[in-house]
Amino acid sequence: MSDLIEKAVTFLGEKIGTFDGSVKFDIEGEGAIMIDGDGVRAEDGAADCTLSASSDTFRGIIEGTVNPTAAFMTGKLKLDGDMGTAMRLGAALG
Secondary structure, three states: OOHHHHHHHHHHHHHOOOOOOOEEEEEOOOEEEEEEOOEEEEOOOOOOEEEEEOHHHHHHHHHOOOOHHHHHHOOOEEEEEOHHHHHHHHHHHO
């Protein structure tokens, strides 16, 4: 597991814990992170919503230097699936 994935799993696990629904972060060149009712883990599987980004964009989101909404609006963060689930995740991340 890459350092970025490991850091993100820890960060997201502390911030969210479990989540009603399923979201996958697909980080280019790094791997995938699943967030669902079982918690947060490094895993690639089917999800209600998949968010894709470069490793630089994702790192910035986790570190707080990149605004996720701005990244989405500029095409740096791509969404495939249920927008409502993505919005709930955004609210859970605060």
